[in-house]
Amino acid sequence: MAKQLDYHTIREIFRRFQAAEPEPKGELEHVNAYTLLVAVALSAQATDAGVNKATRALFKVADTPEKMLALGEEGLTEHIKTIGLFRQKAKNVIRLSRILVEQYDGEVPSSRAALQALPGVGRKTANVVLNMWFEQPAQAVDTHIFRVGNRTGIAPGKDVAAVERAIEDHIPAEFQRHAHHWLILHGRYICTARKPRCGDCIIRDLCPYEEKTL
DNA sequence: ATCCCGAGGG
DNA sequence: CCCTCTGGAT
Structure with a gap:
């Protein structure tokens, strides 16, 4: 140090x-706040390149929490199998999507507390979303x-x-x-x-x- | 402190 | 082979 x-x-x-x-600019591909949140959550202990390869196809099918729920954990797992920690991540993204639909009208919340309360979202992921999407310091x-x-x-x-x-x-x-x-x-x-x-x-x-x- | 966990690089 | 990659939950 x-x-x-x-x-x-x-x-x-x-x-x-x-x-x-x-x-x-960051290199994680996304088309809206939701896909940014998911991409960042998937990027834990994984390279951006590897995440992008999987999300390119995934986000064509599911770029909103509603569509992600329709795809389901099984379908999501198939898309992200090439990413490390994929089982936990698939579970987290489905649970997180359900919360967004049920509690936030399908939107991504803009407060750190709300973001960090989502499964698989810790301080680091929340900070990336706050910085990149909500332009907070x-x-x-x-x-x-x-x-x-x-x-x-x-x-x-x-x-x-x-x-x-x-x-x-x-x-x-x-x-x-x-x-x-x-x-x-x-x-x-x-x-x-x-x-x-x-x-x-x-x-x-x-x-x-x-x-x-x- | 430990587990999760595949792809890519050296 | 071993190490690293935009961590989080227990």
Whole structure:
């Protein structure tokens, strides 16, 4: 866990991220709030690419909670068999869809409490939906952000909650909105878990991480 | 702390 | 082979 970087260094880092990618976007495919929620729930411990491959066909059949219930747990399971943890996820998505229909008129609720009360939806998933769909200043900390935050010192912390706080406390307000995707994309393509591509990193000179292989 | 759990990469 | 992937519930 690196030491917390100072304000000026962090500002410079995000200026570079912004210059390289002015409008960073997530890579999870979705067509509405419901499909975003489902896609994020399915993405736990799975790659976006793998989730997209399954949801491309799934969302043609079921892009609303009503249609998902019509498809049923068996049908849903067939669509997401290629995704890890598929049995639990299928069960959760069906139960969650039932709650949306029965309690929210088929809509996706916009409060963190309501989102997190849904089965299979924890703080991280709720934060992604709040940030991406409802445009609220919520910082979801996933495996990439946890790793990048700690390696670089942008947002170090011993657990997810500490990293989330560090992001809110140390990333300048002007960069908060897109910080989530900048950090994720950086973690996915450059600051990878096993063999980081420090040679291609645009913030290498500002990073304390020592394993500068390749 | 442990379980869930398939695909892809190295 | 082993590790990692936008975690959540128990």
